[in-house]
Amino acid sequence: MKARIITILAAVPIIWGCTYHGGIPFLLLVLVLALASINEFYSMMMKKGYYPAFWVGNLIAIFFIVFAYFAMQRNWEPAQSAILTVAVTVAAISGIFLKREKDTIVDVAITILGMIFIGWFFSYLIFIRSLTVHGGYLFFLMLTIWANDVVAYLAGRYFGKHKLAPQISPNKTWEGAAAGFLTCILAAEIFSGITMLNGTHALILGSIIGIMAQLSDLVESLIKRDAGVKDSSNIIPGHGGVLDRMDSFILTAPLMYYYVVWFIIR
Numbered sequence: 666m667k668a669r670i671i672t673i674l675a676a677v678p679i680i681w682g683c684t685y686h687g688g689i690p691f692l693l694l695v696l697v698l699a700l701a702s703i704n705e706f707y708s709m710m711m712k713k714g715y716y717p718a719f720w721v722g723n724l725i726a727i728f729f730i731v732f733a734y735f736a737m738q739r740n741w742e743p744a745q746s747a748i749l750t751v752a753v754t755v756a757a758i759s760g761i762f763l764k765r766e767k768d769t770i771v772d773v774a775i776t777i778l779g780m781i782f783i784g785w786f787f788s789y790l791i792f793i794r795s796l797t798v799h800g801g802y803l804f805f806l807m808l809t810i811w812a813n814d815v816v817a818y819l820a821g822r823y824f825g826k827h828k829l830a831p832q833i834s835p836n837k838t839w840e841g842a843a844a845g846f847l848t849c850i851l852a853a854e855i856f857s858g859i860t861m862l863n864g865t866h867a868l869i870l871g872s873i874i875g876i877m878a879q880l881s882d883l884v885e886s887l888i889k890r891d892a893g894v895k896d897s898s899n900i901i902p903g904h905g906g907v908l909d910r911m912d913s914f915i916l917t918a919p920l921m922y923y924y925v926v927w928f929i930i931r
Contacts (some may be wrong), residue, residue, distance in 0.1 A: 669901040676901075684807075691794055692734045699726050699787040701900065701907035706779045709892035712919045715768060717757040717776040726784025728871025733788035737795035737894045748787065753777055782915060784906075789918040796925060801860040805853070806921055809874045810913045812852035817879065834886040842879055849875030866929055870921060877920055878913040885912035 683694040690733040703726050707717045732748055782923070794800045821841025829837040837841065853871025885908060889897060896905030904910055 667721075668839060669904060672902050672904055680807075681804075684794065684803055687794060687800060691800075692731070692791070693731055695787055695790050696727060698907055698911055699730055699783055702787070702897075703783040703909055705897040705900075705906045705908045706783060706888065709894055709897060710775045710779075712892050712894065715775050716772050717779060718756065718772065721756055721759045722776050725755065725780045726787070728752070728782040729780070729788045730791060733791040735877050737792060743813070749781075752780060752785075756780060767838045779787065786915045787911075788920055789922050790914065792922050793925075796922075796930065797860065802921070804868075805856050805859050805862075806874065806914070806918065808856045808859075809849050809852045809871060810878050810917065813845040813849040813875055813878050814882075817841040818846040822845035829834060830883055830886075833883055833890055837883070838915060846872075846878060847873035862929070868876070868888075870924060873920055874917055876898070877917040881914070881916035882912050884916065885909070897919060 670850070677692035680694065683690040700723060703722055704844040706729060707719055710717055714857035728748065729752070756777045757773055759776060760769050790803065793803045793806060796802045817837075818841065821836065821838040821844075823845075825838025825840040828835065829839050829842050850868060853862075853867045853874065856866035857864070885897070889895065898906030900906055901910065
């Protein structure tokens with residue numbers, strides 16, 4: 666716990682500073698988080714005996730995120746669909762050069778999964794940051810997810826009795842999930858002023874984040890369980906890997922972005 670607290674105190678000011686400032690500092694922050702996460706994912710897959718194309722996944726992840734950064738400055742967002750098509754094509758072709766006698770198609774599939782699950786979905790952090798001058802919606806997302814994670818962990822640890830998904834994550838409980846979900850809605854209402862959300866939108870976004878953050882966490886737990894590891898890595902003292910800390914954002918960020926642009930900013 667001491668290591669966890671020290672790491673949080675050191676990391677949060679950097680994350681908040683980059684988010685508030687935006688621009689190149691925020692782009693570099695997302696790139697560092699994404700590259701650390703995608704390499705943790707590929708490393709876990711290697712422990713299962715698979716060999717994804719690291720260099721292809723990393724380069725495409727960088728391309729997704731950098732393209733998103735310039736897309737929002739020049740209104741190129743619709744071109745995201747085109748670059749996804751090109752990226753999957755490149756990843757598929759990479760299988761020709763893997764020179765594996767078997768499981769080549771699995772290696773290609775893992776390469777594509779990593780670059781989409783991490784590279785593509787992390788690019789939505791760039792999109793969300795661009796919606797307001799100082800990243801209000803992204804601060805809203807971070808605060809609600811962190812509130813959900815902390816309360817779900819504490820409630821599950823001290824009051825949890827009914828396992829949520831014991832075969833995937835034995836420590837998660839229904840009590841913790843419910844407490845995290847309700848706290849996420851409460852946090853959304855409390856922090857709605859950051860983005861001037863009305864009560865209804867805050868309630869809906871809080872519900873979306875409260876559900877998707879926990880499902881996203883379970884998806885990453887499923888990957889770790891399949892790979893036979895407890896943490897994605899041990900790079901962060903007391904916290905495991907970068908992917909362990911970012912997992913709640915992966916599936917949540919795209920849904921929040923589209924809700925905001927379709928129903929709030931029209």
